[in-house]
Amino acid sequence: MIDFDDELKRFSPSLEVSQAEEDILQSDLKDISDIVLQMTEDLRGVTR
Amino acid sequence: MAIREKCLYCGEPVSQNGYCTSCKLSQSFLKRAFNTSNYHYNIGLEKAKIHDLSGAIESLKTSLRYNKMNISCRNLLGLVYYEMGETVPALSQWVLSVNYQAEQNPAVRYLKEVRDDPKELERASEVAREFNQALEHAKQHSFDLAQIALRKAVSMNRNFVKGHLLMALIYSEQGRMGMAKKCLTKVLSIDRTNLTAQRYLREMGESEEKIVRMAEQGEDSEDLFDNYYGVETPEGQRPARKIEPKTVTGKRTSVTVMKRFKESNMARYSNVYMFAGIVIGMLILYFLVVPGIRKRAEADKELQESSYLKELSAKNSEIASMQLTIEENEKAVKQKDQEKEGLQKQITSLRAQLDAVRNQIASGGAALLPEKKSGETEGQDGEEGQDETQQDEENTPEDGEDGDGEDGDGEGDAEAGDDRARRADTAAETVQEGIRASELEAMIANE
Numbered sequence: 001m002i003d004f005d006d007e008l009k010r011f012s013p014s015l016e017v018s019q020a021e022e023d024i025l026q027s028d029l030k031d032i033s034d035i036v037l038q039m040t041e042d043l044r045g046v047t048r
Numbered sequence: 049m050a051i052r053e054k055c056l057y058c059g060e061p062v063s064q065n066g067y068c069t070s071c072k073l074s075q076s077f078l079k080r081a082f083n084t085s086n087y088h089y090n091i092g093l094e095k096a097k098i099h100d101l102s103g104a105i106e107s108l109k110t111s112l113r114y115n116k117m118n119i120s121c122r123n124l125l126g127l128v129y130y131e132m133g134e135t136v137p138a139l140s141q142w143v144l145s146v147n148y149q150a151e152q153n154p155a156v157r158y159l160k161e162v163r164d165d166p167k168e169l170e171r172a173s174e175v176a177r178e179f180n181q182a183l184e185h186a187k188q189h190s191f192d193l194a195q196i197a198l199r200k201a202v203s204m205n206r207n208f209v210k211g212h213l214l215m216a217l218i219y220s221e222q223g224r225m226g227m228a229k230k231c232l233t234k235v236l237s238i239d240r241t242n243l244t245a246q247r248y249l250r251e252m253g254e255s256e257e258k259i260v261r262m263a264e265q266g267e268d269s270e271d272l273f274d275n276y277y278g279v280e281t282p283e284g285q286r287p288a289r290k291i292e293p294k295t296v297t298g299k300r301t302s303v304t305v306m307k308r309f310k311e312s313n314m315a316r317y318s319n320v321y322m323f324a325g326i327v328i329g330m331l332i333l334y335f336l337v338v339p340g341i342r343k344r345a346e347a348d349k350e351l352q353e354s355s356y357l358k359e360l361s362a363k364n365s366e367i368a369s370m371q372l373t374i375e376e377n378e379k380a381v382k383q384k385d386q387e388k389e390g391l392q393k394q395i396t397s398l399r400a401q402l403d404a405v406r407n408q409i410a411s412g413g414a415a416l417l418p419e420k421k422s423g424e425t426e427g428q429d430g431e432e433g434q435d436e437t438q439q440d441e442e443n444t445p446e447d448g449e450d451g452d453g454e455d456g457d458g459e460g461d462a463e464a465g466d467d468r469a470r471r472a473d474t475a476a477e478t479v480q481e482g483i484r485a486s487e488l489e490a491m492i493a494n495e
Contacts, residue, residue, distance in 0.1 A: 001251060002217070002220055002221075002248060002251045002252075004217060004220075004221040007217055008183070008186055008187060008217065010244075011183055011210065011213075011214060013176075013179070013180045013183060014134070014136070014175070014176035014179045014180060014210065015136035015137070015176060016136065016172075016173045016176045016177060017135070017136060017139070017169050017172055017173045017176075018173070019136065020136050020139050020140055020143070023136060023137070023140045024140045024143055024144060027140060027144070029116055029144070030116070031081075031085075031112065031113055031114060031115055031116035031117075032081050032113060032114050032115075033057050033073060033078060033081060033115070033116075034116070036073060036077065037057075037071055037072075037073060040072060040073070
C-alpha cells in the first residue's frame with residue numbers, strides 16, 4: 001500500500017529559472033580524474 | 049625526454065612515460081576513464097532513444113562521473129531533463145557544457161533557442177511554481193487546491209513527469225485509482241522505466257505484464273482528465289465513460305467512433321476566451337442594454353413632449369382667454385367711446401341749447417330788463433340770472449303799483465306782465481338746464 005506522506009517526502013521542489021545559477025554552482029562536478037588527482041596529491045603529502 | 053602529446057585532463061604536455069608533466073596523471077588511466085564514460089554515454093543514448101528517460105539519466109550521470117567534460121553526454125542529459133519537463137536542470141547541463149567547450153557545441157544553439165523565447169522561460173518558472181505550490185497543498189492534505197495547481201502545471205507542460213506522479217499519488221490517496229493509473233500511464237509513456245510510476249502501479253495491483261504493456265502503448269495525454277462521469281468507485285473500477293457520438297456510414301453500417309472529448313488547455317486559450325468574452329459582452333451591450341436605454345430615452349422624450357404639449361395647450365387656452373378678455377375690453381372701450389361720443393354730442397347739443405338759451409336770455413333779458421347794464425359779460429349771465437329774476441320779481445309789484453296808479457294802460461300792462469312771467473319761467477328752466485349741463489360736463493370730465 002502506498003504511504004502518502006512517505007511518498008510525498010520523496011518529491012523535491014522544482015527549481016525556477018532564477019535558481020539555475022545557484023543550481024550550477026552547487027552541482028557536484030567531480031569526476032574520477034579529479035578524485036584520482038586528489039588521491040595522488042594526498043599520497044604525495046603523506047610520503048613527504 | 050621527448051614530449052609527444054597533450055594531457056587529456058589538463059592539456060599540458062605528457063612525458064614519455066605516459067604521465068602528464070603538470071597533473072602527473074597517467075594518460076592510460078585517463079583514456080580508460082574516458083572510454084568508460086563514452087560506453088555509459090552510448091548506453092544512455094540508446095535508452096534515451098527508446099524513451100527510457102530514467103535509465104538514460106542514470107547512464108549519462110555515470111558517464112559524467114568518468115568524464116565530466118564529455119560534452120555530448122552533458123548535452124544529451126540536458127535534453128533528457130528538458131523532455132521530462134525539468135527545464136532548469138536542462139539549462140544547467142547546457143551551461144556547463146558551453147563552459148567546457150564554447151565552440152562547435154550544440155548546447156549553444158539549445159541555450160539560444162530557449163533564451164530567444166522569453167515565454168518559454170516564463171512558462172518553465174510558472175510550471176515549477178505551480179508544482180511547488182501543489183506540493184505544499186498536498187502536504188497539508190488540501191487535495192483540491194493541489195490538483196488545481198497540478199492541472200495548471202501539467203497543462204503548461206504536458207511532459208512534466210513529476211507533476212503527473214504527484215497527481216497520481218493524490219488520486220490514489222483519494223481512492224480514485226482509475227485516474228491515478230491514467231496519470232501513471234502518462235508518466236510511463238514519457239519515461240518508460242520510471243521506477244516511481246512502476247512501483248505505484250505494482251502497489252495498485254497491476255501485474256508486470258500490464259505495466260510493460262501500458263508503457264509500450266502509452267496513453268493519450270488529452271484523455272488524462274475528466275474522461276469519466278462522477279467520482280471513481282473505491283474499488284478502482286472505472287465509472288461509465290462519457291457518451292460519444294458515433295457515425296454510421298453506408299449499408300455495411302461501419303461505425304466510426306469520433307474522437308473523444310478532449311480537455312482544452314485553458315491557459316493556452318485564455319486570451320481567446322478573454323477576447324470572446326469581450327466580444328460577447330459588447331454584443332450583449334449592443335443588443336440588450338442599448339435598446340433598453342434607447343427605449344427609456346424615447347419614453348422620457350415622449351413624456352417630456354407630452355408635458356410640453358400640455359403646457360403649450362394650457363398656455364394657448366390662457367392666451368385665447370386673454371384675447372377674449374382683450375376683445376371684451378376693447379368692446380367695452382368702444383362702448384364707452386360711443387357713450388362718450390353720445391355724451392359729447394349731448395354736451396354739444398346742450399351747449400348749443402345753452403348758448404341758444406343764453407342768447408334768448410340775452411336777447412329776452414335785454415327786452416325784459418332794460419335797466420340791465422350793457423357791457424356785462426356773458427359769463428356773468430348765468431350767475432346773475434337769478435338776480436335778474438329777483439330784480440324782475442321785485443320790479444313787478446312796482447309795475448303793478450304803477451298799473452294801479454295808471455288806469456288807462458290797465459289791460460295792456462296785464463298782458464305784458466303775463467308775458468314777462470312766462471319769460472321768467474322759461475329763463476329759470478333754461479338756467480336749471482344750464483346747471484344740469486354743467487354738472488353733466490363735470491361728470492364727463494371726471495370719467
